[in-house]
Amino acid sequence: MEKFTRLTGVAAPLPLANVDTDKIIPARFLKTIKRTGLGAHLFDTLRFDAEGRERGEFVLNNEPWRHAEILIAHENFGCGSSREHAPWALLDFGIRCVIAPDFADIFHNNCFKNGVLPVRLPRAVCDQLIQDAKLGGNARLTIDLQEQVVVRPNGERISFEIDPFRKHLLLNGLDDIGQTLQHVAQIDGYEARERAGKPWLPAISVG
Amino acid sequence: MAATKPRTLFDKVWDDHVVERLPDGTCVLYIDRHLVHEVTSPQAFEGLRLAGRKVRRPDATIAVADHNIPTSDRRLGIAEEESRIQVETLEHNVAEFGVPYFPVLDARQGIVHIIGPEQGISLPGMTIVCGDSHTSTHGAMGALAFGIGTSEVEHVLATQTLLQRPARNMLVRADGALPPGCTAKDLVLAIIGRIGTAGGTGHVIEYAGDAIRALDMAGRMTVCNMTIEGGARAGMIAPDATTFAYVRGKPYAPKGEALDRAIAYWSTLPTDPGAHYDKTVVLNAAGIAPMVTWGTNPEAVLPVTASVPNPADEPDETRRAQLQRMLDYMGLTAGQKLADLKIDVVFIGSCTNGRIEDLRAAAAVARGRKVAAGVRAMVVPGSGIVKQQAEEEGLDNVFMQAGFEWREPGCSMCLGMNPDKLTPGQRSASTSNRNFEGRQGPGGRTHLVSPAMAAAAAIAGRLTDVREMG
Numbered sequence: 001m002e003k004f005t006r007l008t009g010v011a012a013p014l015p016l017a018n019v020d021t022d023k024i025i026p027a028r029f030l031k032t033i034k035r036t037g038l039g040a041h042l043f044d045t046l047r048f049d050a051e052g053r054e055r056g057e058f059v060l061n062n063e064p065w066r067h068a069e070i071l072i073a074h075e076n077f078g079c080g081s082s083r084e085h086a087p088w089a090l091l092d093f094g095i096r097c098v099i100a101p102d103f104a105d106i107f108h109n110n111c112f113k114n115g116v117l118p119v120r121l122p123r124a125v126c127d128q129l130i131q132d133a134k135l136g137g138n139a140r141l142t143i144d145l146q147e148q149v150v151v152r153p154n155g156e157r158i159s160f161e162i163d164p165f166r167k168h169l170l171l172n173g174l175d176d177i178g179q180t181l182q183h184v185a186q187i188d189g190y191e192a193r194e195r196a197g198k199p200w201l202p203a204i205s206v207g
Numbered sequence: 208m209a210a211t212k213p214r215t216l217f218d219k220v221w222d223d224h225v226v227e228r229l230p231d232g233t234c235v236l237y238i239d240r241h242l243v244h245e246v247t248s249p250q251a252f253e254g255l256r257l258a259g260r261k262v263r264r265p266d267a268t269i270a271v272a273d274h275n276i277p278t279s280d281r282r283l284g285i286a287e288e289e290s291r292i293q294v295e296t297l298e299h300n301v302a303e304f305g306v307p308y309f310p311v312l313d314a315r316q317g318i319v320h321i322i323g324p325e326q327g328i329s330l331p332g333m334t335i336v337c338g339d340s341h342t343s344t345h346g347a348m349g350a351l352a353f354g355i356g357t358s359e360v361e362h363v364l365a366t367q368t369l370l371q372r373p374a375r376n377m378l379v380r381a382d383g384a385l386p387p388g389c390t391a392k393d394l395v396l397a398i399i400g401r402i403g404t405a406g407g408t409g410h411v412i413e414y415a416g417d418a419i420r421a422l423d424m425a426g427r428m429t430v431c432n433m434t435i436e437g438g439a440r441a442g443m444i445a446p447d448a449t450t451f452a453y454v455r456g457k458p459y460a461p462k463g464e465a466l467d468r469a470i471a472y473w474s475t476l477p478t479d480p481g482a483h484y485d486k487t488v489v490l491n492a493a494g495i496a497p498m499v500t501w502g503t504n505p506e507a508v509l510p511v512t513a514s515v516p517n518p519a520d521e522p523d524e525t526r527r528a529q530l531q532r533m534l535d536y537m538g539l540t541a542g543q544k545l546a547d548l549k550i551d552v553v554f555i556g557s558c559t560n561g562r563i564e565d566l567r568a569a570a571a572v573a574r575g576r577k578v579a580a581g582v583r584a585m586v587v588p589g590s591g592i593v594k595q596q597a598e599e600e601g602l603d604n605v606f607m608q609a610g611f612e613w614r615e616p617g618c619s620m621c622l623g624m625n626p627d628k629l630t631p632g633q634r635s636a637s638t639s640n641r642n643f644e645g646r647q648g649p650g651g652r653t654h655l656v657s658p659a660m661a662a663a664a665a666i667a668g669r670l671t672d673v674r675e676m677g
Contacts, residue, residue: 017525018405018504020643022645023645026649027274028623031292031293050631050649076408079404079405079504081354082247082338082354084247105408106355163231164231177260177362180362183368184366186227190226194237202327202460203266204268204459205266
C-alpha cells in the first residue's frame, strides 16, 4: 500500500448525499480479477451517457478536475455494497482523499486498506471547501495527515480527527496482515481454547 | 466477586471472539466462518499467492459462485467471458488453497447468504464475514455477521481474524403484531424509512420486540439482510426456540449431545436485563402497511396506499434537489399514486427474499392467476435446495402456469451482473434490497417490495396493494 503523508492537489466538488457504491462503480464493472483499471469506469453513469460519450456537465469531465486528487461530497458517502472496487476505482482515477460529513462504515474501512484517506468534516465546512474547489486549479487544497489538517487556498487550517492506529498504518504504508501476524501465538492460543470450550463447532468439508 | 456489567447480545459475541485487545482499543477479532464468492475474492487470493501465504482455516471457509452465474441452463456454461473467467478463477483458487466449495452444478449451490444458514454453516454466537455487505443476513441466527472488503477477505484468509474496533449498540424494537398482508420485508422497509440510510452507521442493530419474535427464521433473515441499507454493518436477533428448531437437522449443524451443548451455550447469549444501548428506536408493527420504495435509496419508502412525495414540501435546499433528482430518475411526478404505477418487470428472489417461505408467499398470490400482458416476471430461487423444495411442493408449476419464468439459483437481477438486467427506463417491482440508480441495469427503475407484493404487481401489471387481491 502506498503511504499517505501530505497531498496538495485539485479538489473536485461533488455536492451529492448518499453517493452509493453502485454510483461510484456499477456492478457490471466488477468482473475484473485485478485491482487496477477501474478508474476508467469511476462514476460511470454520471460521467458517460448511454453511448459512452462524456457528459459535459459532470465535474470530472472538465479541466482542471480531470486531474482531481481530492473529492468533496455530502453525507453518507460510499453507502451500499462492500465492494473494494469503489476505493480501487477512486485510486485508479487518481483520487487519494475524500472529504465528506460522514461515510458508510464498510467504504470508510476499505479506503484505509488502499491508501485513500477519508476525512470527516462538518457539513458547513464541506460546503466551504466545495466553494473553494469550484474555483478550480488555482484553488488547490492541502491535506497533511501527520498534522491532521486540511489547508484551504486562503491558508486557513482546518483540523480533522482520525483513528491513531489507522493514521499510523497510512503514514507508513503498512500492511494489516503483517501487523496481525505478529499476534499469531495469541491466535493459536485462542483456537486451542475454542476447540476445548466449544467442541461442537463443526468443521466444513465438502464431500 | 463483583457483579458483571449487563451486556448486550453483540457485547457477548464480541467479547467471546477477542483474541487480543491492543493498547488503542483495536481488537484482533477471531472469525468463525468465512464465506467466499467469485466477485470479491480473486484479488484476495492473488494477494496470498504473492506473499506466499496459505489459507489458515480452510475448514472454517466455504466458497460458492453466485453473483455472475446465469439463471438459465447451467450445463451450457457461462457465455459472457468476463463472468466465466471470474467463476473459473474462483474454482482455480479453491482448488489451489484447499477451500471447500459448492460447485455450480451442485444442488447446494446458491446465494451465499441463503446457503450459510440453510447448510447449518452459519450458527448462533458465531462471527461470520463475507466480502459482501448483505452478510448482515446471518445475524438472524444470533451471530455477529458483517460484510468486508477484499483486503479484509485476504486478511481473514491469512489470519482467520480481523482488526476491528467494537461498534456501538443500537436497539430497534418492533412492538405489536404485523397486520395481515404485511411481512418481514415491509417491517424492515418501514424501519429503514424511519432511521434513514445512515441511521445505523457505526452501530450494530439488535432487533427485538414481539413482531420480531413472531417472525420465522426466513423473516428474521430478511430483516437482518437489509440492516446495511440502514447504515449498520450488522443486525442481530437473539437466538431462541425458533432458532434452535431451525438449526436442528441442518447438514453442517452439530447433532445429538453436541447440539445440546451448543444450545446450552447459545441460550446464554440474549441481552442481559439493564444492558446499555447507545441508541433505541421503537416502532409499532401493528401500524404499518405493505411498503414500496419510490426513490433511489431504500429510505425513500412509503406505504403502497401513499402518493409520490412533492419535493416542494422539503424545506432544505439540498434535500429538495435530491428528491427532485430521484423523481426525475424514477420517471415520477409528485402526487402520483404509487398503486397506479405500471411495471414492466417483476423479480422475485435475492438474498433478501429468495427462501422457500418467500416463494410460498408469492405463489399463494400467483396461484390460479395470470401475469398481466406485457410484464416479464421471473422467480429465481435462492439456492438449489430452495429450488428442489419448491418443486416438491409444486410451486414451480403454480408460477409457470401463471406465466412467471422459473429459473436457476443466483443473485440474478438483484444487481444485474449476469444477463438478468433491466433495460433503460424499465420499471420493476423487485423483492431485492437496493433501488440505487442503475442497480438492476443502467437506467432501470426499481421499486422494492415484499414477495407477495411483487407477485400482486405481476398479476395487476402495476404496483398494487396485495391486501386487495383477496
